[in-house]
Amino acid sequence: MPIIGFIGVGNMGGGMAANLVRAGHEVRAFDLADAAVARAVSHGCTAASSARAAASGADAIITMLPAGSHVATAYKDALFAAASVDAILIDCSTIDVATARSVGEAAAEKGLAMVDAPVSGGTAAADAGTLTFMVGGPAAAFARAEPYLQAMGKAVIHAGSAGMGQAAKICNNMILGATMVATAEAFVLAEKLGLDAQTFFDISSKASGQSWSMTSYCPVPGPVPTSPANRDYQGGFASALMLKDLKLAMAAATTAGASVPMGAQAEALYQLFANNGGSEKDFSAIVRLLRGGIAP
Numbered sequence: 001m002p003i004i005g006f007i008g009v010g011n012m013g014g015g016m017a018a019n020l021v022r023a024g025h026e027v028r029a030f031d032l033a034d035a036a037v038a039r040a041v042s043h044g045c046t047a048a049s050s051a052r053a054a055a056s057g058a059d060a061i062i063t064m065l066p067a068g069s070h071v072a073t074a075y076k077d078a079l080f081a082a083a084s085v086d087a088i089l090i091d092c093s094t095i096d097v098a099t100a101r102s103v104g105e106a107a108a109e110k111g112l113a114m115v116d117a118p119v120s121g122g123t124a125a126a127d128a129g130t131l132t133f134m135v136g137g138p139a140a141a142f143a144r145a146e147p148y149l150q151a152m153g154k155a156v157i158h159a160g161s162a163g164m165g166q167a168a169k170i171c172n173n174m175i176l177g178a179t180m181v182a183t184a185e186a187f188v189l190a191e192k193l194g195l196d197a198q199t200f201f202d203i204s205s206k207a208s209g210q211s212w213s214m215t216s217y218c219p220v221p222g223p224v225p226t227s228p229a230n231r232d233y234q235g236g237f238a239s240a241l242m243l244k245d246l247k248l249a250m251a252a253a254t255t256a257g258a259s260v261p262m263g264a265q266a267e268a269l270y271q272l273f274a275n276n277g278g279s280e281k282d283f284s285a286i287v288r289l290l291r292g293g294i295a296p
């Protein structure tokens with residue numbers, strides 16, 4: 001039975017580790033938060049006393065950590081030293097492209113196989129094992145990571161060399177942020193013009209204004225019963241995480257010299273929303289800011 005060292009079993013990592021257990025793997029879980037480890041143990045994982053202990057002798061090492069600084073420190077201070085030479089290293093966190101590249105290159109210099117494999121899909125998809133993985137790294141490393149990722153997701157796509165998984169993730173989420181703002185402002189304008197929201201949805205969702213933001217996460221209650229708008233924007237994809245991804249996109253655009261005016265506008269609006277207490281609400285709640293009432 002393959003052994004997996006899983007570091008970072010929080011909201012996302014907890015569900016992902018549980019799916020690896022379900023797939024028949026032995027999963028050693030480590031997290032700085034004892035409650036997160038306890039939850040992982042309740043799903044069949046074994047508690048590890050440190051990141052090093054979780055990784056030592058494992059066939060695969062998976063990290064699901066908050067940001068680039070946590071990932072760089074975890075690999076450079078503990079995991080590279082603890083990893084067996086034939087282990088596959090998989091970072092599923094959403095982090096900046098530059099750090100993903102540098103950690104991937106450091107792994108290669110040590111003769112270790114590593115991929116960056118950020119996910120699309122929130123905690124519900126992590127629990128259900130239906131995440132989409134965008135993977136950066138050498139083809140041979142991708143081939144070794146793929147079976148583990150398949151156990152946690154519905155789609156696993158090789159995006160290119162180290163860092164390209166993160167590049168795909170932030171480019172995708174920059175579209176998502178900008179289309180949500182555009183969709184929300186269109187519903188506000190429709191409202192002010194006296195056009196019924198359901199009627200507008202019925203037309204636009206079948207016309208050229210259609211997007212995922214409209215048909216899956218419609219920002220007004222009613223047209224899409226499963227969208228967070230129907231439960232006061234609770235759950236879903238928190239505005240704070242959208243803001244994080246937009247900031248990563250803006251940093252990457254600055255480094256690459258790309259012009260991203262719509263992404264920059266979306267970032268400014270999500271920052272304003274966060275500064276006014278909107279961080280915890282689903283990102284479709286930006287419609288409230290656009291209506292003129294700033295309270296989330």
Ligand code: NAD
Nearest residue numbers: 008010011012013031032033036065066093094121122123
């Ligand atoms: P989270 O805060 O719930 O989990 C992160 C966990 O990492 C925490 O339990 C924390 O204690 C632990 N941790 C931090 N530093 C550590 C260290 N050095 N060693 C061990 N454990 C450490 O966050 P999350 O929602 O699970 O998100 C994890 C990553 O997934 C982030 O990069 C996030 O952007 C990305 N992501 C989240 C979602 C979502 O909907 N929550 C969706 C897609 C991607």
